[in-house]
Amino acid sequence: MKKYNIAIVGATGLVGSTFLKVMAEYKIEVNNLYLYASEKSEGKEIKYLDKTYKVIDLKKAKFDNVDFALFSAGGSVSNEYAPKFSAGGAYVIDNSSNFRMVKDIPLIVPEINISDYKMNKIIANPNCSTIQSVLPLYYLDKEFKVTKINYTTFQAVSGSGMKGLNDLYDTRNGENPKFYPYNISKTCIPEIDVFLDNHYTKEEMKMVNETRKILHNDDIKISATCVRVPIPYSHGVSIVATFEKEINYKKALETLENKPGIIVVDDIKNHGYPVATVSTGTDLVYCGRFRDDLATENTIIFYTVADNVRKGAAANAVEIMLKIMEDME
Numbered sequence: 001m002k003k004y005n006i007a008i009v010g011a012t013g014l015v016g017s018t019f020l021k022v023m024a025e026y027k028i029e030v031n032n033l034y035l036y037a038s039e040k041s042e043g044k045e046i047k048y049l050d051k052t053y054k055v056i057d058l059k060k061a062k063f064d065n066v067d068f069a070l071f072s073a074g075g076s077v078s079n080e081y082a083p084k085f086s087a088g089g090a091y092v093i094d095n096s097s098n099f100r101m102v103k104d105i106p107l108i109v110p111e112i113n114i115s116d117y118k119m120n121k122i123i124a125n126p127n128c129s130t131i132q133s134v135l136p137l138y139y140l141d142k143e144f145k146v147t148k149i150n151y152t153t154f155q156a157v158s159g160s161g162m163k164g165l166n167d168l169y170d171t172r173n174g175e176n177p178k179f180y181p182y183n184i185s186k187t188c189i190p191e192i193d194v195f196l197d198n199h200y201t202k203e204e205m206k207m208v209n210e211t212r213k214i215l216h217n218d219d220i221k222i223s224a225t226c227v228r229v230p231i232p233y234s235h236g237v238s239i240v241a242t243f244e245k246e247i248n249y250k251k252a253l254e255t256l257e258n259k260p261g262i263i264v265v266d267d268i269k270n271h272g273y274p275v276a277t278v279s280t281g282t283d284l285v286y287c288g289r290f291r292d293d294l295a296t297e298n299t300i301i302f303y304t305v306a307d308n309v310r311k312g313a314a315a316n317a318v319e320i321m322l323k324i325m326e327d328m329e
C-alpha cells in the first residue's frame with residue numbers, strides 16, 4: 001500500500017493512542033506522521049512502528065501536507081481545526097460528536113455505509129454505543145425492517161477518556177470522586193453527558209439520532225437510557241427491537257451468524273453470552289442473550305458488548321481510513 005501523510009489530533013489521549021495501536025496492528029507505514037495534542041504535551045515522545053515522534057502543540061499545526069487527519073481531542077478542537085485540515089486537502093475522520101448530525105457530513109460504520117464517505121472530506125465516527133448497536137440492527141433491518149428500538153446501555157468509564165479511568169481507579173483506592181458526580185467504584189450512574197430539555201441526556205439523544213442517520217431511516221421510533229457502570233473497558237447495550245416482518249429470536253440468531261464485524265455468543269447452558277472481559281482488545285461486536293419479547297409481537301431482545309475505545313472509536317476510524325486508502329490505490 002502507498003505511504004501517506006497522517007496527522008493524529010489528540011495523540012496523547014485514550015482514543016488517540018489507540019489510533020496508533022490499531023494502525024500498527026494493520027502495519028500501516030507512513031510517509032510523515034504528525035502527532036498533535038495540547039501545549040502541555042509538546043515534546044512528549046511517542047513510538048510508532050520503529051520510529052519515535054515528538055508531540056506537537058496543535059496551535060503550530062500545518063494543514064497543507066496531510067492526507068488523513070484522525071481527530072480525538074473533543075468537539076471544540078474538531079470544530080476549529082477539522083475544516084482547516086480538510087481545506088488543506090486531508091480526509092478528516094472525527095471522533096467527537098461535533099459534525100455527526102450535520103446534513104452533508106457522512107456518519108460511517110464501515111460494514112454498513114462506507115460508500116457515504118464520498119459526500120464530504122470531513123467524516124464523522126459515530127458514538128461508541130451507537131456503533132455496537134447499529135451494526136447488528138443493520139443486518140436485522142435488511143431482513144425484517146426495524147420499526148422501533150429501545151436501548152439501555154451499560155457504559156465503561158473509559159468512554160469518558162483518561163478522566164473516567166482515573167476516577168474509577170482513584171475511588172477504588174478510597175479517594176473522593178473528582179470527575180463523576182458520585183463514587184463510580186460503588187454505584188452505576190444514569191447520567192452520561194448533559195441533560196436536555198426533554199429530560200433525556202445528550203448521550204441518549206446521540207443514540208436516537210445517529211441510529212436513524214446511519215440506517216437512513218428517520219421514521220424509526222427510538223428511546224434510550226444510558227448508564228455509566230464501574231468497569232474500565234467495553235460497553236454493554238441491551239436492545240429491544242420491533243420489526244415490520246415476522247421475527248423471532250431464532251431467526252435473529254440465524255441472520256447474525258457469520259456477518260462481518262459480528263460474533264454471536266449465545267450458549268446459555270454454558271454461561272455463553274457477551275462479556276467485557278472477552279470483547280476488550282478486539283474489534284468485534286459480541287451479540288447474545290437472544291429472546292422473544294414477552295410484551296410486544298415481532299419484537300426481540302438481545303445484548304451486545306464491544307470495546308468502546310477500539311470498535312466504538314479508534315478501530316472504526318482506522319477501518320474507514322483503510323477503505324479510503326484502498327480506493328486511492
Ligand SMILES: NC(=O)c1ccc[n+]([C@@H]2O[C@H](COP(=O)([O-])OP(=O)(O)OC[C@H]3O[C@@H](n4cnc5c(N)ncnc54)[C@H](OP(=O)(O)O)[C@@H]3O)[C@@H](O)[C@H]2O)c1
Nearest residue numbers: 010012013014015037038041072073074096159161162313
Ligand atoms: N473514550 C471513548 O471511548 C470515546 C469513544 C468515542 C469517541 N470519543 C471521543 O474522542 C475524543 C477524545 O476522547 P478520549 O477518550 O481519547 O479523551 P482523553 O483521553 O481525555 O484525550 C483527549 C486528547 O485531546 C487532547 N486535547 C485536549 N484539548 C486539546 C486542545 N485544546 N488542543 C489540542 N489537543 C487537545 C489531549 O491532549 P493533552 O494530553 O495534551 O491534554 C488528549 O490527547 C472526545 O471527543 C470523545 O468524545 C471517545
